[in-house]
Amino acid sequence: MIIANGKAKDMLEIEPTKDQIPALKFLALSENVGEKMLRAAQPLTVGDLSEKLSAESSFLMQYLVATEGEETRLTGAAVISGKEKKIVGLLNKEEVTGLNWLLGEGIGGVIEGIDKETGESILYEIADIKSKIKTKVEKDDISFNVTVESEGRLSEDWVLYSDAFKNEFLNKAEKAIENEVNHLIKKGLEKTQKEFHVDVTGFREQLRIQYPKEWEKVKENWDERFSEVPINIKVKINIRQFQTQGRKIDKKE
Known part of the structure; x- marks a missing residue:
């Protein structure tokens, strides 16, 4: 299932490229997202x-848009309210990336961090993401603690010194x-x-699952209640391998 920007029939009428029928291209795009991309919603x-x-x-x-040259691509996501049964808004690719990290979904992709001392980029190639949500209930106060862990490698070493x-x-x-991951998650949640x-x-x-009795009290108006619930995020990154070999560079070079 995919939400199209504009009329769905207009997307299907786009002239195919490389002998690929639009509907089959959309299917391939959707399935590929589930395996490799963090920037779009899961299938x-x-x-x-x-x-x-x-x-x-x-x-x-998943949200499908037409680009210049009548190409199509998945980007961001449409947000559907289960209670209202309608689209309530759209997310950009950064916001969806953050939510996919929170969910522990998606394999592959690259995240760019910034070294605070040098201002240079550090590119991290994702191998694995795991997420765990722990619920806390005290009296009628609900909160969540989320732990996100990932293993991967540096795809390039831009910090020359x-x-x-x-x-x-x-x-x-x-x-x-x-x-950076913490920023993306908070952006998606915001x-x-x-x-x-x-x-x-x-x-x-x-x-x-964790507090069934408390759930029964709030389930009828959960989305509104959720909007006020504190969520604490902890991110742990483990760099295990290197793509580009690092070395100490003399500034005279």
Whole structure:
């Protein structure tokens, strides 16, 4: 299932390139996102859609746009309110990236962090993402603690005056990526939780599983209640391999 910008029939009428029928191209785009891209929403089947709407659970849908030259691409996501059963807004690719990190979804891709001392880029190639949500209930106060962990490697070493094999540099690189991921997650949550007042990241399920009695009290108006719930984020990046070999460079070179 894909949401199209404008009329869906207009997308299907776009002249195919390289002998590829538009509908088959859309299918290939959708499936590829699920495996490799963090910048777009994960694939959604008709069965998934029916289940979420029946449960009044809010969710994201892949968003298809036409670009110059009548090419099509998936970018960001449409936000669907499970209770209202309609689109309540759109997310850009950075906001969706943050939510995919929070969900622990998507394999592959690159995240750019910035070294605070030099201002140079540090590129981190993602190998694996894991996410864990822990619910906390005290009296009627609900909060969530989210731990996101990832392993990967430096795809390029842009920090010329550092040595990528030194623990000090590794710690700085990991911190830079952690800061960027934390920023992206908060950006995605700010839009969905605070602006759109919807839970598209499965916090409701964690509350239902971990505190079923509390869930029964709030489930009828969960999205609105969720908009005021504190969420604490902790990101841990582990750099295990190197793509580009680091070395110490003399500034006279």
